[in-house]
Amino acid sequence: MKAGGRFITxxxxxxxxxxxxxxxLSDALRDRGRNVIVTREPGGTRLAEDVRALALNPPDGxxxxxxxxxxxxxxxxxxHLNKLIRPAxxxxxxxxxxxxxxxxxxxxxxxxxxxxxxxxxxHAVVRETRPDLTLVLDGAPENLAERRRERGxxxxxxxxxxxxxxxxRAAFLEIAEVEPDRCVVIDALQTPEQVLADALNxxxxxxxxx
Ligand code: TMP
Numbered sequence: 001m002k003a004g005g006r007f008i009t010x011x012x013x014x015x016x017x018x019x020x021x022x023x024x025l026s027d028a029l030r031d032r033g034r035n036v037i038v039t040r041e042p043g044g045t046r047l048a049e050d051v052r053a054l055a056l057n058p059p060d061g062x063x064x065x066x067x068x069x070x071x072x073x074x075x076x077x078x079x080h081l082n083k084l085i086r087p088a089x090x091x092x093x094x095x096x097x098x099x100x101x102x103x104x105x106x107x108x109x110x111x112x113x114x115x116x117x118x119x120x121x122x123h124a125v126v127r128e129t130r131p132d133l134t135l136v137l138d139g140a141p142e143n144l145a146e147r148r149r150e151r152g153x154x155x156x157x158x159x160x161x162x163x164x165x166x167x168x169r170a171a172f173l174e175i176a177e178v179e180p181d182r183c184v185v186i187d188a189l190q191t192p193e194q195v196l197a198d199a200l201n202x203x204x205x206x207x208x209x210x
Contacts, residue, residue: 004092010134037095051076
């Protein structure tokens with residue numbers, strides 16, 4: 001049970017500014033006296049970070065099938081939920097997580113895994129620990145490409161072409177449309193200050209007064 005804690009996830013394609021937003025949000029929420037845990041997926045615990053390295057940077061010449069990727073992401077997620085997210089929510093902390101289950105639904109589906117299998121695995125792993133709020137950072141991939149180039153480091157997903165990123169964008173927008181009670185889309189092409197202001201407004205409306 002959440003017992004006062006709040007679980008907020010940030011989703012979106014590469015270069016949408018999730019890291020900048022999460023830093024701004026954690027400062028703002030701490031200023032309000034909240035205990036805030038910032039974490040990410042895949043990752044967040046020692047084992048899950050090891051899985052992240054294996055999933056995102058396989059040895060040269062090797063690659064994972066979409067199903068293997070989905071299982072690896074969920075293996076990391078199970079450890080992350082058990083050891084970090086659920087205990088934090090039980091303490092009453094606010095958990096800000098950079099990517100969560102929607103990223104598996106988007107990326108592994110676009111890579112070819114059927115959505116039924118993905119949802120079945122997700123339900124087995126996430127169970128009742130669904131996010132209270134998911135902020136979907138959205139922008140046209142061609143406008144975000146410059147930001148991706150500036151970041152430099154590339155993993156297996158970042159190297160893909162604009163069509164792939166357009167499909168990822170569409171997949172996130174579809175999730176947001178199907179689950180409007182949980183998801184809010186924010187325009188990622190605004191200034192970082194405006195993105196943060198929008199996110200805080202949503203949090204005020206949906207979580208602070210609930
Ligand atoms: P990032 O969080 O630093 O952007 O990188 C994580 C990468 O992993 C990103 O390309 C999306 C991908 N990913 C998946 O494919 N499935 C998942 O379930 C998660 C959490 C991430």
